[in-house]
């Protein structure tokens with residue numbers, strides 16, 4: 141029965157995503173108050189600070205960075221694009237891959253202005269904010285492709301997408317817990333993406349704590365497996381990672397804007413054994 145349940149749960153999740161609306165999703169999560177660069181307690185600056193530190197503290201290096209479940213967002217690779225020569229973006233939905241291509245082709249075909257994000261990360265790097273145009277050019281230069289991914293497959297990416305030695309670093313933000321019907325599926329998905337990573341490679345994982353649903357568009361209610369810190373740590377260990385650092389952000393009341401019931405956000409830096 142477990143096998144049958146597994147297939148139905150994953151298939152049901154895929155059906156939920158057919159209504160996903162990138163523009164609405166960006167509006168819900170990537171504009172103020174959740175993305176307010178003037179507020180020290182806003183969520184996006186916290187995420188960008190975690191990623192900046194993780195990419196620049198000296199242990200993360202190599203050729204290829206892969207972002208698993210990019211969605212319609214780019215913030216997750218704004219620091220990594222200065223460290224890796226190749227960045228691969230991935231998502232399950234064509235609408236999201238199209239949204240990312242829209243930014244890449246720089247013809248105004250995207251639903252969010254990433255300039256404040258680029259400027260903020262330049263500031264974290266000690267550069268003048270006006271260097272954002274150079275960062276944008278760098279990002280467009282290092283993104284090699286935007287490809288389909290399914291974390292429930294033992295091989296989440298097409299074999300042509302990766303060199304045989306695998307990726308040197310994986311980043312994945314708010315994806316696994318939002319596409320897994322239960323904790324076992326979340327843990328399996330962690331293992332599947334781990335197979336894309338070379339031994340000794342790093343995983344940078346951001347996710348929601350205590351989230352049971354979110355809106356992926358008007359009226360598009362998508363179930364999420366609610367996680368706590370202990371479950372995240374146990375799943376990482378079970379999937380062959382060694383935890384380097386776990387940081388947690390607890391949402392202030394005014395960050396709870398009705399688009400989900402998330403109570404906290406975790407940031408994990410781990411290494412694949």
Ligand SMILES: Nc1ncnc2c1ncn2[C@@H]1O[C@@H](CSCCNC[C@@H]2Cc3ccc([N+](=O)[O-])cc3CN2)[C@@H](O)[C@H]1O
Nearest residue numbers: 169174183209211232233289290291314315318319354400
């Ligand atoms: N089988 C699959 N494999 C890989 N990716 C898949 C699969 N199915 C769907 N996808 C892909 O994964 C999805 C990634 S977006 C998932 C949204 N996660 C929840 C949402 C996000 C969020 C953001 C910010 C904050 N905050 O506090 O600032 C809180 C929250 C909590 N709510 C989507 O791109 C889909 O296209």
